[in-house]
Amino acid sequence: MGVPMNRIKWLLPLLYILFVLLPIYWLLNMSFKTTNEILGSFTLWPDQFTLQNYRTIFTDPTWYVGYLNTLAYVLANTAISLAVALPAAYAFSRYRFLGDKHLFFWLLSNRMAPPAVFALPFFQLYSAIGLFDTHIAVALAHCLFNVPLAVWILEGFMSGVPKELDETAFVDGYSFPRFFFRIFIPTIAAGIGVAAFFCFMFSWVELLLAKTLTAVAAKPIAATMTRTASTSGYELGLLSAAGALTIVPGALVIYFVRNYIAKGFALGRV
Amino acid sequence: MTRSGLELRGVELRVDGQVHIHRTDVALAPQGFNILLGPTLAGKTTLMRLMAGLLKPTAGEVWFHGRNVTAVPVRARGVAMVYQQFINYGHQSVYENIASPLRVARASRAEIKARVGRIAELLQLSPLLDRRPAELSGGQQQRTALARALVKDAGLVLLDEPLANLDYKLREALRDELPRLFADRDCTVVYATTEPGEALLLGGHTATVHEGRVTQFGATSTVYRRPVDLLAARAFSDPPMNSAPVVKRGGNFELGGVTAWPAQRALAGLADGPYTVGLRPHRVQPLAGGATGAVTVEGRVAIAEISGSESVVHFDLHGSTWVSQSHGVHAFDVGTMAAFSLDVSRALYFAPDGRCVGSAED
Numbered sequence: 295m296g297v298p299m300n301r302i303k304w305l306l307p308l309l310y311i312l313f314v315l316l317p318i319y320w321l322l323n324m325s326f327k328t329t330n331e332i333l334g335s336f337t338l339w340p341d342q343f344t345l346q347n348y349r350t351i352f353t354d355p356t357w358y359v360g361y362l363n364t365l366a367y368v369l370a371n372t373a374i375s376l377a378v379a380l381p382a383a384y385a386f387s388r389y390r391f392l393g394d395k396h397l398f399f400w401l402l403s404n405r406m407a408p409p410a411v412f413a414l415p416f417f418q419l420y421s422a423i424g425l426f427d428t429h430i431a432v433a434l435a436h437c438l439f440n441v442p443l444a445v446w447i448l449e450g451f452m453s454g455v456p457k458e459l460d461e462t463a464f465v466d467g468y469s470f471p472r473f474f475f476r477i478f479i480p481t482i483a484a485g486i487g488v489a490a491f492f493c494f495m496f497s498w499v500e501l502l503l504a505k506t507l508t509a510v511a512a513k514p515i516a517a518t519m520t521r522t523a524s525t526s527g528y529e530l531g532l533l534s535a536a537g538a539l540t541i542v543p544g545a546l547v548i549y550f551v552r553n554y555i556a557k558g559f560a561l562g563r564v
Numbered sequence: 565m566t567r568s569g570l571e572l573r574g575v576e577l578r579v580d581g582q583v584h585i586h587r588t589d590v591a592l593a594p595q596g597f598n599i600l601l602g603p604t605l606a607g608k609t610t611l612m613r614l615m616a617g618l619l620k621p622t623a624g625e626v627w628f629h630g631r632n633v634t635a636v637p638v639r640a641r642g643v644a645m646v647y648q649q650f651i652n653y654g655h656q657s658v659y660e661n662i663a664s665p666l667r668v669a670r671a672s673r674a675e676i677k678a679r680v681g682r683i684a685e686l687l688q689l690s691p692l693l694d695r696r697p698a699e700l701s702g703g704q705q706q707r708t709a710l711a712r713a714l715v716k717d718a719g720l721v722l723l724d725e726p727l728a729n730l731d732y733k734l735r736e737a738l739r740d741e742l743p744r745l746f747a748d749r750d751c752t753v754v755y756a757t758t759e760p761g762e763a764l765l766l767g768g769h770t771a772t773v774h775e776g777r778v779t780q781f782g783a784t785s786t787v788y789r790r791p792v793d794l795l796a797a798r799a800f801s802d803p804p805m806n807s808a809p810v811v812k813r814g815g816n817f818e819l820g821g822v823t824a825w826p827a828q829r830a831l832a833g834l835a836d837g838p839y840t841v842g843l844r845p846h847r848v849q850p851l852a853g854g855a856t857g858a859v860t861v862e863g864r865v866a867i868a869e870i871s872g873s874e875s876v877v878h879f880d881l882h883g884s885t886w887v888s889q890s891h892g893v894h895a896f897d898v899g900t901m902a903a904f905s906l907d908v909s910r911a912l913y914f915a916p917d918g919r920c921v922g923s924a925e926d
Binding site: 458483 | 613616618637638639643644645647649651653654655664665668669709712716
């Protein structure tokens with residue numbers, strides 16, 4: 295009785311992990327094949343292993359510039375979101391003011407609106423003021439979703455810090471800015487890491503606004519992928535390699551903040 | 565010339581129309597301990613925040629060393645504060661924690677090193693200077709907070725129940741050290757506590773606080789011996805002081821119409837009428853096997869607790885609950901009648917409005 299039970303114990307998670315990882319494996323598998331092999335036969339691993347797809351992406355500007363564009367607006371957005379959310383979250387966590395609870399909820403409700411709703415107004419607005427097809431346009435548009443999220447996450451972490459810490463610093467002679475940057479930010483570094491991670495991820499995977507607000511100069515990698523697919527036939531191998539590469543930054547960031555995210559879950563803010 | 569310490573002049577605090585601190589006039593002793601004694605939520609911490617300047621009074625002024633500091637922001641006041649929670653800067657080492665007030669005050673590197681070293685030695689933190697606060701025990705964390713408060717030689721040191729979150733052993737050890745730490749320091753120390761025993765051990769002056777009101781301020785022994793009213797007397801007694809209605813008739817106090825004792829000395833001059841007698845629990849002693857005391861009463865045992873070498877018995881007498889606290893282990897069966905001796909030579913008497921009108925020791 296004991297032996298089959300033990301087998302099932304590791305069998306079930308194993309099956310689940312295989313099921314989850316299968317598409318990712320298939321993506322990697324395809325990315326090391328030629329387009330002909332992908333279309334011509336069904337193989338579980340590459341028959342003619344090739345790095346040509348990756349080579350193309352790293353050498354052809356139409357490809358790698360897409361990554362640079364995406365990175366540019368994602369990083370800009372993360373920086374702006376945090377810069378705006380840190381003081382806001384501090385205010386929500388430390389002060390009582392008229393309508394604070396309503397404002398906090400309203401901020402969060404911004405996240406409930408689908409991005410498509412905002413695509414047209416943003417397009418019109420940015421075209422009118424000459425921001426269309428710039429990195430900052432996408433970065434600002436993504437703030438609409440990321441600032442409320444960052445405020446929400448940071449407020450949770452900040453409220454976990456007793457306000458006596460602030461008072462102790464003031465009693466010790468710290469000015470507010472000095473306290474905020476020297477004491478408070480290091481104290482909630484974990485929360486800032488988690489908030490940065492979520493801003494990064496949402497901005498990285500958001501496609502609709504990024505595509506609507508850019509044409510050539512700030513075209514994100516996802517747009518490059520879809521447009522290439524429709525004009526120069528189905529370059530499936532190349533697309534797979536591009537897809538595999540888009541996973542990398544997220545995986546890296548997750549690796550670095552994995553411990554903090556657990557803390558965020560414990561606070562109920564992630 | 566004796567320097568004045570911290571003074572609250574007509575200080576009052578209202579938040580959203582609710583009175584948190586009633587009009588308070590108090591001039592703290594410039595040297596030694598000033599104890600704020602009162603139950604949780606009595607307003608001790610709020611009073612301290614007002615003293616530190618973390619809160620602005622709605623009305624009144626805060627004076628320090630003969631100067632009105634009401635409008636001076638907290639960082640310019642030269643105060644230090646230690647909280648009940650262990651508050652330290654978690655991302656800094658113990659050394660950096662202690663050095664931080666000096667760094668903010670732009671002290672020289674050599675001076676910081678010397679002063680941190682001295683204070684760390686005093687608080688037995690020297691071997692731990694490289695650690696982070698999270699790697700220390702509760703007692704060591706609180707020592708770090710104390711060191712940070714002491715290192716800058718503030719004129720006013722506020723200690724808000726600094727020992728409350730420590731376990732019993734550590735609390736006793738640190739409490740014994742406290743008077744020594746402040747012995748040769750030129751500063752006003754304010755120490756909030758809920759425990760009357762702590763106030764008596766630390767000596768100095770005591771202010772009893774009750775529901776946002778300072779009910780009495782004076783030398784600790786005076787406040788203990790001669791409380792001005794029932795509230796101050798209750799604050800300064802643990803377990804709570806026994807109080808019961810008595811009637812003075814002729815030359816006697818009558819308790820419940822059956823027990824009576826003579827009103828002696830100054831008490832004889834009190835007008836006849838109703839009073840409240842106050843008797844601390846250790847002045848009520850159990851009587852064994854038919855013995856009688858000066859004033860003997862019989863009550864029905866409600867609760868009997870034995871803790872260590874001490875027995876605490878709650879009993880009902882003429883409709884009020886009395887508490888007796890005695891040394892040694894005395895076993896009582898709940899529900900039975902037992903005899904107790906009241907040491908009325910140490911009793912306090914209060915008028916119906918709560919004012920203390922006399923003590924048997926007068």
